[in-house]
Amino acid sequence: MRVIVPPIKSQGIKTKLVPWIQALVPAISGRWIEPFLGTGVVAFNSGFRKALLTDINPHVIRFYQGIKDGEITPRRVRDYLQKEGEQLEKAPNHGYSHFHAVRDRFNTAYDPLDFLFLSRAGFNGMMRFNRNGEWNIPFCQKPKRFSQAYITKIVNQVHDVSCLIQPAWIFRVDSFENTIREAGTDDIIYCDPPYIGRYVDYYSGWTKEDEQKLFELLSRTPAQFILSTWHHNDFRANPFIESLWSKFNIITRDHFYHSGGKIENRKSIVEALVFNFDANIEKHNYGVRPKPEQLMLFEERAEYITQQLDRAVI
Numbered sequence: 001m002r003v004i005v006p007p008i009k010s011q012g013i014k015t016k017l018v019p020w021i022q023a024l025v026p027a028i029s030g031r032w033i034e035p036f037l038g039t040g041v042v043a044f045n046s047g048f049r050k051a052l053l054t055d056i057n058p059h060v061i062r063f064y065q066g067i068k069d070g071e072i073t074p075r076r077v078r079d080y081l082q083k084e085g086e087q088l089e090k091a092p093n094h095g096y097s098h099f100h101a102v103r104d105r106f107n108t109a110y111d112p113l114d115f116l117f118l119s120r121a122g123f124n125g126m127m128r129f130n131r132n133g134e135w136n137i138p139f140c141q142k143p144k145r146f147s148q149a150y151i152t153k154i155v156n157q158v159h160d161v162s163c164l165i166q167p168a169w170i171f172r173v174d175s176f177e178n179t180i181r182e183a184g185t186d187d188i189i190y191c192d193p194p195y196i197g198r199y200v201d202y203y204s205g206w207t208k209e210d211e212q213k214l215f216e217l218l219s220r221t222p223a224q225f226i227l228s229t230w231h232h233n234d235f236r237a238n239p240f241i242e243s244l245w246s247k248f249n250i251i252t253r254d255h256f257y258h259s260g261g262k263i264e265n266r267k268s269i270v271e272a273l274v275f276n277f278d279a280n281i282e283k284h285n286y287g288v289r290p291k292p293e294q295l296m297l298f299e300e301r302a303e304y305i306t307q308q309l310d311r312a313v314i
Contacts, residue, residue: 003016004161004164005041005157006041006157007157008060008116008127010039010125010126013125014192017253017271021273025046025226026279030050030184031051031052032050032052032188033053033180033189034051034190036055036176036194037060038055038057038060039060040064042192043190044164046190052170052172052182054171054172054174054178055203056173056175056176057129057173057203058110061172062112063115067162067165068169072113077155078151078152080113081155085145089144091143094143095139095143102114103118103135107134107135118135120150121140121146122135122138123139123140124140129203133203164309176217177213183221183225185222186223189218191226193211195229195230196238214227215240224276225276227245228271228273229274231252232270233268234268238272245272248274250272250274250275252273254270255268255271
């Protein structure tokens with residue numbers, strides 16, 4: 001399956017884990033619901049024609065709603081990045097002056113294209129905001145960041161996402177509490193909240209009270225759900241696996257995150273998927289072998305995504 005990579009970047013993006021997650025998705029007739037949309041990588045590879053996609057970060061929602069409405073197009077993105085990239089390369093102080101100008105402009109006007117620029121020019125692919133809701137990530141120190149090849153890569157990602165967003169997809173700024181409460185018996189909820197106990201790269205932080213509230217809501221939902229979280233690393237374990245999530249089914253898998261400014265801070269971690277339905281689990285392989293009907297649905301969704309992209313022309 002070709003995994004579609006979205007144009008917005010953030011640490012903790014699930015690109016490499018998408019096939020693992022999608023292989024677990026059961027056959028359902030309802031909506032794909034994501035209360036923590038983030039970059040949108042799992043949603044864009046879900047293959048669902050109906051979806052409710054929410055986040056408390058208004059900039060993420062505004063950007064993808066702009067693509068859906070046709071206000072943000074591949075051509076407009078190319079023109080914008082070429083212009084801003086040229087100014088970045090020529091700016092004083094090795095590009096810092098223009099990066100700061102775009103950051104200050106964004107923190108005043110909240111232009112979705114400025115958000116895209118900051119997402120791709122910020123340090124180490126991070127997305128973070130201060131208590132006033134302002135962009136809070138420094139420059140990546142690469143004044144020649146937006147080469148023609150890099151711009152084309154981003155433009156193609158915008159194109160791919162625009163092909164996959166469906167008319168029945170709803171993008172909305174909302175809390176995870178409100179979103180989960182809307183789910184029905186025919187829906188599937190996928191949750192990728194900030195990882196409790198680790199550095200969180202999120203719009204307003206994440207606390208143990210938030211984790212408890214999420215657990216309570218998912219325990220009561222009539223929908224089926226999949227939750228992404230961390231299980232353990234070389235130094236410690238996620239305490240909420242045992243105290244909260246162990247009442248549900250759990251599968252794990254080794255994963256490596258490119259997070260942290262130094263190589264020595266970039267460690268492997270064991271990811272966990274928590275879910276409230278039956279699956280054919282292979283514990284020895286940290287994975288899941290889909291049931292025949294799951295595998296068929298997974299292949300159908302992959303084929304649907306491929307057809308959508310093949311039909312489109314930039």
